Amino acid sequence: MDLLNVRLFSTPSVFKGDKRIIFPSRKIEALFYYIFVNKEATREELASLLWPDVDPQTGRKNVRNALYYIKKSLNLDAIISPNNSIVIYNPQVETHSDLERLLSDDKWFDAYTGDFLQGFVVKDEEALENWILSSREKYKSIYVQKLYRKLKEDYARGAYENVEKGARKLIEIDEYDERAYRLLIKALAEMNMYNKAADVYNKLCEKLNKDLGIVPDIKTRTLYKNIQNKRSYTEVFKIDRDRIMFYGRKRELDILNRNYTDFVNDENYNAVMIVGEAGIGKTTLKDRFIEEVVSNDIFILESNCYQAEEEFLLRPWMGILSKIASIIQEENIKIPSSWSEIIQAFFPTLKLNGIKTERDFNSVGSSLRLTLLEETIISIFREIANIKKTIIIFDDIQWMDNLSLNILAGMMLHLGKEILFITTCRNGYPQRVENFIAEMSCKGRMKKIELERFTKEEVIDFTRKALPNHSLNDDMYEKIYQETEGNTFFIVEYINSLREN
Numbered sequence: 001m002d003l004l005n006v007r008l009f010s011t012p013s014v015f016k017g018d019k020r021i022i023f024p025s026r027k028i029e030a031l032f033y034y035i036f037v038n039k040e041a042t043r044e045e046l047a048s049l050l051w052p053d054v055d056p057q058t059g060r061k062n063v064r065n066a067l068y069y070i071k072k073s074l075n076l077d078a079i080i081s082p083n084n085s086i087v088i089y090n091p092q093v094e095t096h097s098d099l100e101r102l103l104s105d106d107k108w109f110d111a112y113t114g115d116f117l118q119g120f121v122v123k124d125e126e127a128l129e130n131w132i133l134s135s136r137e138k139y140k141s142i143y144v145q146k147l148y149r150k151l152k153e154d155y156a157r158g159a160y161e162n163v164e165k166g167a168r169k170l171i172e173i174d175e176y177d178e179r180a181y182r183l184l185i186k187a188l189a190e191m192n193m194y195n196k197a198a199d200v201y202n203k204l205c206e207k208l209n210k211d212l213g214i215v216p217d218i219k220t221r222t223l224y225k226n227i228q229n230k231r232s233y234t235e236v237f238k239i240d241r242d243r244i245m246f247y248g249r250k251r252e253l254d255i256l257n258r259n260y261t262d263f264v265n266d267e268n269y270n271a272v273m274i275v276g277e278a279g280i281g282k283t284t285l286k287d288r289f290i291e292e293v294v295s296n297d298i299f300i301l302e303s304n305c306y307q308a309e310e311e312f313l314l315r316p317w318m319g320i321l322s323k324i325a326s327i328i329q330e331e332n333i334k335i336p337s338s339w340s341e342i343i344q345a346f347f348p349t350l351k352l353n354g355i356k357t358e359r360d361f362n363s364v365g366s367s368l369r370l371t372l373l374e375e376t377i378i379s380i381f382r383e384i385a386n387i388k389k390t391i392i393i394f395d396d397i398q399w400m401d402n403l404s405l406n407i408l409a410g411m412m413l414h415l416g417k418e419i420l421f422i423t424t425c426r427n428g429y430p431q432r433v434e435n436f437i438a439e440m441s442c443k444g445r446m447k448k449i450e451l452e453r454f455t456k457e458e459v460i461d462f463t464r465k466a467l468p469n470h471s472l473n474d475d476m477y478e479k480i481y482q483e484t485e486g487n488t489f490f491i492v493e494y495i496n497s498l499r500e501n
């Protein structure tokens, strides 16, 4: 008897020997796949899957006909009925499939070549569609998990080429999966392919910026920075113009660190807002703090608000939620599909859980929709925070739109005991931000850290330490202080220009 070869990943097909089987219709083909995958099904189940709207008798008749056509197309009894109510896939028919390889212990690596039944559409069949979509998610996540497990082993035993290969597969499956990018960058760096690692990192930055308007995760950025440092030790040491020593801010870092310790130890802590003029060092202070606490035991979700995007409602949340999407995938978290539907109604490019549906939220009144969105975001974050401690960061909140601010306020009020919120904000913020700050402060949810200009003594000390090989006289120091007025950005610029001369 000829061997059957069933291909379920990417474009599906069935071959008997070297002959491709053509089924008379999509429905009949779908029925075959369904029984093949499940190995067993009741006739009732099949009828309600493919003909949900007809009466039971017609349904049974349609199933009977379809089974007949499957048999005729294959010219073989691949599906048999041991009794009146159930059908099974005939174990006597020797069948190979990519699904069986995926589920095996040794042949799975190349088995998954794309989505389950990719491009296979049966119009207006909701039950069938749901089966296809949920299977798609299921097998993809099985493959991704197997890959991650293997990559971890490969990495541990120093098989970096395998890690590279596997990580590239993961990226093919999910082009925003930063965990995979990190593995790839690490593997390349271990093989001393620093240029290639830099390439991968830069492409990721470009992609995230172009598609989602976000920067890579803090973990990815820190990894890349560390790799760059490592590299500059092994190669010629060169001064990085943008990276000068970090000066001072001990008191502020102390406040941040103490608050963080309380957060980690489940004691009373606050949301923190770093406030100050442009260039004073808000972003740098926040980064410095985060670099110290970054670890695998904590989720750090970060987003920047941009002036140019002040008018784009909810844009700052897009960055955070797209990271949530990858956490949900990474940690294999099951969230109700209604949640992902609501998120998708507001963020059409975001896929949580991958379950796509066509529900129309336009019919729901707009204020209700927003309440729904806020509640959903809160529920999702509660799930996330249950797994690991979570920090949410917004940089330059003075440019956050009103809607995003409202959601943030709701989150702080409801999740203030579960999540640590860090924001930075420029002086001279608009009224909506003023209101936000007033509300959060009065409810005792948020502390401000005001970043001040450096004093004359500090400016001198800073310059001395940054330029240990320059001997400057008192007039010069005086001049630096006068010209920079103690603003960090101007001090750093001054130091750099002295250094270059």
Ligand SMILES: Nc1ncnc2c1ncn2[C@@H]1O[C@H](COP(=O)(O)OP(=O)(O)O)[C@@H](O)[C@H]1O
Pocket (backbone or CB within 6 Å): 242, 244, 245, 246, 247, 248, 249, 276, 277, 278, 279, 280, 281, 282, 283, 284, 285, 488, 489, 492
């Ligand atoms: N404590 C610091 N020590 C050294 N350089 C700093 C410090 N804080 C900020 N800088 C530098 O000053 C410039 C402006 O800082 P940034 O954090 O971007 O300011 P802000 O976010 O408040 O506008 C950057 O080039 C940064 O590297």
Ligand SMILES: [Mg+2]
Pocket (backbone or CB within 6 Å): 282, 283, 284, 395, 396
């Ligand atoms: Mg900044």
